[in-house]
Amino acid sequence: SGEGPLSGKTVLITAGPTREAVDPVRYLSNRSSGRxxxxxxxxxxxxxxxxxxxxGPVHLPTPAGVERVDVETAEEMRQAVTDRAASADVFIAAAxxxxxxxxxIAEHKLKKDTDGELHEIPLERNPDILAEVAAMTDKRPFSVGFAAETRDLEKHARKKLERKKLDLIAANLVGRDRGFDREENELLLLDxxxxxxxxxxxxxxxxxxxxxxxxxxxxxEASS
Ligand code: C5P
Structure with a gap:
């Protein structure tokens, strides 16, 4: 912190994938690098x-001057965000x-021989962390989302902006050779x-x- 356009402001950011355990050795996750x-x-x-x-779990060094909180699951990420959202001026959900x-979550490793063929894993919805923060009625931070889409970028991103009641959304096309796990990106901002x-x-x-x-x-906002 110090001089600059955001001096005096607190910015809370989520990054990376989350990891949802199936049993002690298996998990569900995605290709987000956290970059x-x-x-x-x-x-x-x-x-x-x-x-x-x-x-979430990533292989990246912590940027200088940044306070980092490591979490694994969506529920842990939600808790870490909930604890800090009211004291943030800006929330940016890039996770x-x-x-x-x-x-x-199974207590022991699932076995093909004793647990039957593992064709199906029951699933339930995770909380939408960004929508929860954007719905805060007291001390709500300026709320920014990302929308990664494989098609109809602007249409889907605008729907997310409205549905989650965001102040701003950064949309990018993903899939094939773009987006996830790459150094380059291309963003469209919608508000x-x-x-x-x-x-x-x-x-x-x-x-x-x-x-x-x-x-x-x-x-x-400050001058209007
Ligand atoms: O709905 P979708 O996952 O495409 O929305 C993307 C935006 O919402 C991202 O900013 C992402 O970080 C955030 N998000 C979240 N919690 C979820 C799902 C998405 O904060 N459970």
Missing amino acids: MGFAVAEAAARAGAQVKLVT AVADYRVPR QQGSQALGAGSKRALAGKLIAEIAARLDG
């Missing part, structure tokens, strides 16, 4: 913010939270005012642009 969220945390710190980064979890292409670039460069756009909107 976008970590780049956003680094950019926010460079902009002078006090940054808290709640991350790829697993949509489902296993309701009863109530309209849409704005941030273009293609490194996740680091795009994170800087996103943070600048968020800082400008906080300024707008």
Whole structure:
């Protein structure tokens, strides 16, 4: 923290995948590398913010000046976010939270021979962490989401903006050779005012642009 467009602000960020246990040795997860969220945390710190980064399991170094909280499951991520959301000015959800979890984690490793053929794993919905924060009625932070879509990017992202009642959403096309687990990305920003292409670039460069756009909107709120 220090000088910069976000000095005096606290920014809470989620990053990475979550990991949902099936039994002591197996889990459900996804291909998120955490790079976008970590780049956003680094950019926010460079902009002078006090940054808290709640991350699922990733192989990334903690950006300088960032307070990191490691979690594994969506429920742990939700708890870590809930504990910190009311003291944050901005919440940016860059984590790829697993949509489902296993309701009863087996105490012992599931066995093909004694537990039968393991064709089906029962699942239940995980909480939507971002929607919960955006629905806060007291001390609600400026709430920013990411939308990773394989098609109809703008349409699906705008639906998410409305449904989760977000202030801003950063949309990117994923799949094949784009998005997840890559250094490069391409973002489109959507809010109530309209849409704005941030273009293609490194996740680091795009994170800087996103943070600048968020800082400008906080300024707008303060002066209106
Ligand atoms: O609905 P979808 O998963 O596509 O929404 C993406 C956005 O919502 C991301 O910002 C993601 O971090 C957030 N999210 C969340 N908790 C969930 C699912 C998504 O915070 N359970």
